[in-house]
Each structure stands twice: as C-alpha cells, then as structure tokens.
Amino acid sequence: MTYSPEVRERLETDAKEIIGRYPRPRSALLPLLHLVQSEDGYVSDDGQEFCAEMLGLSKAEVVGVATFYTMYKRKPSGEYNVGVCINSLCAIMGGDQIWDELTEHVGVGHDETTTDGKITLERLECNAACDFAPVMMVNWEFFDNQNPESAKQLVEDLRAGKEVAPTRGPGRLCTFKEASRVLAGFPDGLAGEGPAASGPSLQGLKIAKANGWEAPVSDR
C-alpha cells in the first residue's frame, strides 16, 4: 500500500509546515512520526518511507528513531489507547489490581488490541499525575482516581460508542489519530475546555487561602 495522491498531497502540505518550524529539518522527525500516526494509527511502513523522503534521510535512520520511542506504535492499534499506570505509587494505590481486573475483563494483554479494533491496552509508566493515583490515560487524556469498576465501565462505554470525558481535559475524548495530530503540532481548538486545575492540584492553594497565607509582599 502506498498513499493515494490526495493523501500524499495533504500529508506533504502538513509535513512542510512542520519542517518550516525548525532551524534544521531533521528536528521535524518526531512530529512527522506523530503526523504519520494521525493518518495510519501507527508508524506504518509507508509512513516511515514518507518521513525519510521529506527529510532526505534513509529509511533505516527513520526506523532507528521510531523504534526508540514507546508512543510510536509498531502495528495497527485501537481507536482508544487505554493505559493503566503501573509504576510503584499507582501500582500500590491500586493500579495493579485495576490492570489485573481490566486485562481479564477485556481479554487482551499489554500492547494488544481487541478484535473489534476499539481498545488497545497498555501498561504505563508514571504519567505525572501521582496526586490523582491510581491514574489511567486514554489517548493521552487524564482519567484520574480510578478503581477496577470505573476502569471496566470506562472500557465498556468506549466499546459501546458512548461519549466519555476525561477528568482533566476536553468535554469529549478524541480518537488516537486525532490526538496524534495535536502532538504533531496541529491544535484542535479544545484547549479552552475542561478545568484549569482541580482536586489535588488546588489543595495547597485552598489551605493557603483559608489561613490567609501569601508570599511576602515585595518592597518594590
């Protein structure tokens, strides 16, 4: 399979815009690989060839980079990439149990996709939301404070095509391909949705306000 002329033309336009952001073209490789995933849902053979052509690299150089980074999928993956944090803190707070029950419920393991092409499960490392543990991520949106039941319900809702919203994110969940396009540097207009901060993020500020604590006033 190679890209149709229409797809190719569209990708080339995007690729040139990406390359134009950087002082040196090769810096565009990571966003270009995200762009390829936004088209194919993974870093396809064609996609890697395309990146190589756009940047004047050998395909081997592109593959060497693509295989280094875990966010680049090596095979077609689900519409929803469902991750469970299993680093120490989340694992201990319940992430291990969530993973065990979820993987049994869904019937696929790490980096495997359901036969309906909807769900890929992934064991995640720390996603910098430890104060919301246990944490899950779907298509790289936060699903904070999870438990085994909420995790299974989440996946059921996704498979049933119900609308699902992240806990700190936009009002609706993007597909994996849509998310990849944002990562390639093409905003989707959803930045204004969702809270500025919530829950644990505001804990310290709340206490400071309740006690009338402030940073010292400058004598300027």
Place this chain on the structure above:
Amino acid sequence: MTQLTPVLTKNWDLPNSFTLDGYGEYAAAKQALTMDPDAIIQMVKDSGLRGRGGAGFPTGMKWGFIPQNDGKPHYLVVNADESEPGTCKDIPLMLANPHALVEGVIITSYAIRANYAFIYVRGEVLHVIRRVQAAVREAYEKGYLGTNVFGSGYDLEVVVHSGAGAYICGEETALLDSLEGYRGQPRLKPPFPAVAGLYACPTVVNNVESIASVPSIVTNGADWFAGMGTEKSKGFGIFSLSGHVTRPGQYEAPLGITLRELIDMAGGIREGHELKFWTPGGSSTPIFTAEHLDVPLDFESVGAKGSMLGTRALQIFDETTCVVRAVLRWMEFYAHESCGKCTPCREGTYWLKQVLKRLDKGQGTEEDLATIIDVSDNILGRSFCALADGAVSPVYSSVKYFREEYLKHFEIGGCPFDRAASTVWGKA
C-alpha cells in the same frame, strides 16, 4: 510553623487562569526587555534561584556560561519532559498557568540573547500540550512573541515540541539529541550545552518551574525571592504530595519546609495508618523514613541526610506497603527506560530487575542482597548520565533501612504484605 507561599499556583483556582485574561499582560517581560540582558542574568544570580528540575544548579550561573558575541545562534530549551516517578508539578503548572512559562521564556531568551526557544513537552499529556500551544499562540497574536516583541526590536520564535515517550529525554543532552531528531541518548559532558548544545550552539536547558519562576523575580526583585527559603536554597517551590496521605496535592512553599509540616497540612497520613517510607524528590532520590520527618526540605539538608531534594516529589507510603515491591517496580521502570547506550545501566538494571523479582516472590537468598548491592556498585558513576545513578538509589536506601524486610520475604517464602490493604479502597 512554615506557611505556604502561592506564587506560581496563585491563579490556579481561576477558571480561565490558562488564558491571558486570567494571567495578565506580561508586565515582567515588558519590563525585562527595557533592561540590559546582563542585568537580568545578574538579578537571577542574586535571587539564588536554583534549577527546579532536580539537580539544583544555580540558574543565573547557567545563563552566565553562555558565551556572548560568539557569532553563533543561541537557544533556550525548556525541559517539560516531566517523567521522574512521583514528579507531578510541571504538568499541572502548564495545564493551569502556561503563560507564566511563556513569559519566563521571553525573559530568559532575551537575557541569554536567544532568538529561538523550544518547549519540549512529554507527549503523553495531550491536554497540557494543547494548553501550552494555545498560550504560545495567544502570545504571538498579542505581539509578545515573533518579530519586534513589544516593539523593542527583539525577535523571538517559540516552538512547542511534543516528545514521544522516553524518560531519558528528561536528561538534558538526551533531550537535545531527541530535539535534533535522533534517538534520545545522552551525550558525554563536557562540552556542556552552554558551549555546544542544540545544533552544537550555546544552549540553556532549564526546567519548566525554573523558567516560570523568573517573571516573579523580575517583578518583585532578587531580594524578595531570596527572602524566602534557606541560606543556600532560596525561594519557593512546588511540593507534590502523593500516596497514603489524606489530602494529596500540590503545596507551594519556601524551600526548607519539612515533611512533617506538609503532612500536617495534608490532613495526616491516611486514617489509621502510619508513615513507613517516602521519597524526597522522586524515585531516583534515596528513600527516607519516619526518622527524617523534620529534615528541612532544601538541597543541603536533604543531601546531608543521604538523599537529594530532587523534584520535591514526596511519595508517601504507609506501613501496609512492601518496600521490596516498590523497589522492584521502580527497577522495572529503569530497566524499561534505560536508553541502552551504556553497558552498566543497560545490563545492570536488567539484572537488578531479575534478582528483585526473585526476592519479591520470596525465592531469593541472603546472598542476593549482596548481589544487588554489587551490581549497583557497578552501575553507580559508570554511565554517561544520571539515570543510572538514580536507578540504584532505591536499591541502596531500601537495603539500608529495610534489610529485615528483604530477609522476611525468603524466610516465609513470599511477600508478607497484603496488597489489597495498600490500595485506595483497601480496608485497614
């Protein structure tokens, strides 16, 4: 008692804190661009600001290392690749207050005479990336970025760059390789990035919180900043409490606050439990126990007690937690994230993981404890970057404080802890 000092977190409870309306009009950057760049560097030196990404290197001194009038382009690269286990401050900061970062980028770039800056955000935080992209776009639209910033004649381009899932890219030279479009693998230092960084040009790499702190220093002065904190660890920082505390979250306080004070504010350890061990600054900083509750959380005091302040990622574990399990999971992380460049780290973390697995299952022997220390001795200081050194911190410190617990595992042929009791929904 130490009081909290919200500066970076001050506007987070405004629903529009992430927009210019909720943030303000970049008064600090406007002021800075009327100053001599060297005066800004001096001001940041005088403030005593030290890197908030973990290492604590003096920020102003780092800027001062950039050679001037060298005819080469200079670059600012913001390290927004927050991935150290337990660390969760830059992500909410960029989500709620990205303009503090963008304004800091303008001031810093101007000070080091850079006309190009990059914000390298880890890829796994989609909404954070949206917010930073939107903040940069808003700043461009207002004329705060681009050509002739604020009509000052100064030009600055800012690019938001998404990573693709690699802890190692939080290491500054690996980040630079990644930003150049290569596998993210650390470089040998020297030369340091200040001399040969991005595209072999002089480059400052700073953490998000460091850069976001700069506008407040310009506005309020170096003395104001230096008036907070301790003698050698000045200013404020965001302390992130997670795990078995009643109210986990972000607490912005002067450096030197203690964990006892922070846990008090957080409502104590979860009800019916007691503190067992904790990390002062992420999994790469040696663990502490209840005996360290009163150690001032500043660079010197934490160092003197054998750990590191790191990123102020305070992961709290109560007595239901198996330390062997925690260390194993961290080691699985390091083995997974080792970039593979240096043999001691690549092979060593792999073997530590194998032996720790055996120990966790209660199938180990006392000799295994000597083995994990020996393997750690062969990793520490023998790789290019600090990931390797960080990987062995939990091994050394857990064996030091909890040797008996390791022994218990193979005495009874399994883990003596009930995993369900450690969970959020677990019964005491």
